[in-house]
Amino acid sequence: MRIIVRLICFLLLWFSFSAQAQSLLARNISLNIEKQQLGKVLSMIETQGAFRFSYNSNILPTDSLVSIHDNNLNIAEALDKILNHRFEYRQAGNFIIIRYAPMELVLLVNESVGNTDLYTITGQIVDKQLHKPIADASIYEKNLLVSEISDGNGYFSMRLKNISQPISLTVSKENYKSTVTHFLAEVNVVHTKGQVSERFISGNLDEVEKTWLGNALVTTGQKIQSINIGGFIAKAPFQFALLPGLNSHGSLSGQVVNKFSFNAIGAYSAGVDGGEIGLIFNIDKSDVRYFQFAGAFNLVGGNVHGAQIAGFFNQVIGGVEAAQVALGYNYIGKSFEGFQVGGIYNHIGNDFNGMQVSLGLNTIGRRLNGFQVGAFNLIAEKQEGLQVGVAANLVRGKSRGMQIAGIANLNQQSEGVSVAVLGNYTASTARGLQTGVINYAGKLKGVQLGIINISGQNDGYSIGLINVALNGYHKLSLGTNESTPYNVAYKGGSKNLYNMLMFGMNSKAGEKVYTAGLGFGKEIGLFGKFSLNPEISSQYVYQGSWDYLNLLNKFELPLNIRINKWLAIQGGPSVNMYYTKQNTAISNFGLLQQKHQDFSFKNPRLTGWIGWNVGLVIL
Known part of the structure; x- marks a missing residue:
């Protein structure tokens, strides 16, 4: 009677598990399709069944034409018909995973004996059609997280301890359909609150194993499990590990996401959903959440959320939303949001939002939105925020924030403020402010402030000792005025603002x-060939000795009349204010204050007069 009750409980539990697992595959649909692409047919099935497919498009021939006419069949039957029984299907949440599996295998049980304390199963894995043994097949009990790998003759032996649920052995092998075998041990069926759950993770989960360190440290058994089991991942509350091959989950550790993992040296896991501490290293094939610390390095194949700290480096193939610190470097394959500190080097493959600090080099694959500090900063596309480079900042796209550099700022376009001790270079359009000893803009629509300002086309304002617009405003004036009969001036910049030597x-x-x-x-166009050029200037006046400060300050308002494409005449009044400390004439030199004195000031060193100028302008 006792055995019968246990059998009934087992069957009820089995049927409930089966009903839940097969709920999507058992849904009925109707298909009347004639020679349509497989990809479109799968989309129709998704719509009718209210779920999503997950599959490798490189293996599934989505462009092939299929025909099917059936008004009452379940999803599993429909998939078998259109895929010719060469794939297997498993449910994970609201997804049906299609896995290439043209062959079938069989578990041959040699022995299954034991009790709740210890249960032993031995057997052999063989090809169903060829009856040949299959090596390197994964045999695992997902609730107990115990696994084995078949040997060269297909044999395995598994010991299960502390059994509180019926035993279900899953056998998986690449290109084979998985099979599940159930064993009725002498157990009291109970529901364990911390029971291991299974979920599916899509994507390329072998990226970590392809890295140099991953390939060197992950064991052969763990790599085989990854190939055979793929994205089907279990969850467990705890893991203790000495090395990737010596841990509480065995070779199945790469298929388990742990709430907490303590790794005396290092470990390889599917992921972390709580915290992980590795005294030397941590390797995780998928996501890490909340906290991760390693004395040397962290290597993560998925995304990181929370805090990640490493003594030497952090390498994340996915993205990061975290505070991340490494004394050596941080390398992120995708986007980053948060706070990042790298002693030598930080690399972001995609966008960065937050604060990035390094004593060496910072590189961002696409866009910066935030604050970046380093000896040298490189952004591939766009910068919005503050960028501080002890040496230089380089933005290959548009800079819309503020750049500060000890040597130079370089960008393709700028709409913000660029400040550099040496110089600023904008290859295309500069709409903001450039401040440095030397400034260059392909097309200036903003302001340049420096000693030498160069632009290809100047539609803005250049303020400096030398302003050159290569395709812009260049004029040479030859003229005379009331003080000096012979005058020459070079005018360069733009019509908005030009400077004069x-x-x-x-x-x-x-x-x-x-x-x-x-x-x-500034040149103000009036009408036709007429323009007005208000000008201010300050000139040193040499009157026979360098011992005196003599400054002639002028405001001039010449009218320009263009004669032809290359020549114009100009003339107009001027207001002069002269400051001098020289009251004694030397040799043949004269004193301007004696020659002109229309009005005076309280300061005896100041004098002023109304003057004039006329001349020719070479355009």
Whole structure:
């Protein structure tokens, strides 16, 4: 009677598990399709069944044409018909995973004996059609997280302890349909609150194993389990590990996500959903959540959420939403959001949102939105925020924030502020502010402030000692005025604002003077060939000795009349204010304050007058 009750409980439990597992595959659908692409047919089945497929498009011939006419068949039957029984299907949440499995295998049980304390199963895995043994097949009990791998003759032996549920052995092998065999041990069926659950993780879960460190440290058995079992992952509350091959989950550790894992040296797991501490290293094939620490390095194949700390480096193939610290470097394959500190190097494969700090190099594969500090910073596409480079900042796309560099800022386009000790270079359009000793913009629509300002086309404002617009405003004026009969000035920049380098002289005996200085002007178009050029300038006046400070400050308002494409005439009034400390004439030099004195000031060193200028302008 006792055995019968246990059998009934087992059957009820089995049927409930089966009903849950097969709920999607057992749904009925109707298909009337004639020569349509397989990919479209799968989409129709998804719509009718209200679920999603997951499959490798490289293996599934989605472009092949299929025909099926049946008004009452379940999803599993429909898939068998259109895929010719060459695939197997498993449910994970609201997904049906299609796995290429054209062959079938069989578990031949040699012995199954034991009790709740210890149960032993031995057997052999063989090919169903060829009756040949299958080596390297994965045999595992997912609730107990116990696994074995068949030997070269297909044999295995498994010891199960502390059994509280009916035993279900799953056998998986690449290109074979998985099979489940149930064993009725003498147990009291109970529901365990912490029972292991299974879920499916899509994507390439072998990326970690392809890295140099992953290939070197992950055991052969763990690699075989990854190939055979793929994305079907179990969850467990705890793992203790000495090395990847010596841990509480055995070769199945790479298929288990742990709530907490303590690794005396290092471990290989499917992921972490709580915390992980590795005194030397941690390797996880999928996601890590909340906290991870390693004395040397963390290597993660999925995404990281929370905090990740390593003594040397962190390498994440996926993305990161975390605070991440490494004394050596951080390498992120996808996007990052949070706070990142790397002693030598930080690399982000995609976008970065947050704060990034390094004593060496920072590289971002796409966009920065935040704050970046390093000796050298490189952004592939776009920068929005603050970028500080002890040496230099390079943005291959558009800079829309602020750049500060000890040597230089370089970008393709800029719409923010670029400040550099040496120089700024914008290959295309600069709409913001460039401040440095040397500034260059392919097309200036903003402001340049420096000693030398160069632009291909200048539609903005260049303020400096030398302003050159290669395809912009260049003029040379030759003229005379009331103080110096011979004057030459170079005007360069833009119509909005150009600067002037000015030289003048009076060689007449007794009135000899030499002048040189800088000025700024603006061209205002009036009508036709007429324009007005208000200009301000300041020139040093040499009157025979360098011991005196003599400054001639002017405001001029010349009218320009264009004669032809290359020549214009100009003339107009000027207001002059002259400051001098020289009251004694030297040799043949004169004193300007004695020659012109229309109005005076309280300061005896100041004098002023109304003047004029006329001349030619070479355009």
